Amino acid sequence: MSSTDMPARSDAPFPDDQNPTELAWQQADHDVFVATSRGEFAGFVTVDESTHIVHDSHSRRIGSYSSLAAARQALVDATRPPSRGRERLRRRILARRR
Template identity: 75%
Template sequence: MSSTSTSARSGVPVHDPNPTPESSTADTAAPAELAWRQADHDVFVATSRGEFAGFVTVDDTAHVVHDSHSRRIGSYPSLAAARQALVDATRPPSRSRERLRRRILSRRR
């Protein structure tokens, strides 16, 4: 990551000047953090492991989040909330949430 990348969770700059083989293998097992860049005064773009992950646009009243396919995720009152929404949307579903989803879908049939 470059020195201008920021953590999606804290907004604090993230920089690992000496990546080790141990940290590289740990990164592949865990969900990747999103790196944020400001593309314009009202657009923030997120990447995960070098791949486009989504973006946030800012207008007068809201921060609108879009995923990697430009599908709208939602509108949020702050940039921090919008960034967290994209983090949550890119996180793989938990087993319990997936079981609940299957149970709900099976009842609809």
């Protein structure tokens, strides 16, 4: 792994092809970090002074964080498949809106 490669979760027991929440990171510029998952673009983090701004794979802003580690974890959390319980809750909420 080169000095610009940064695993999103160093404690993850599975390689990238088995763990969908594992992101591979590359530093594209001094203030831009790009994430891929299974070779596909997953999102990026830009650094604006001391703020780290996270965007998903469609360049939608996820949020702002004070550290690169927190920003990277936010993208991991955003790309994690929803749990069955969360998905059921989402469906109930959407059904109530109809």
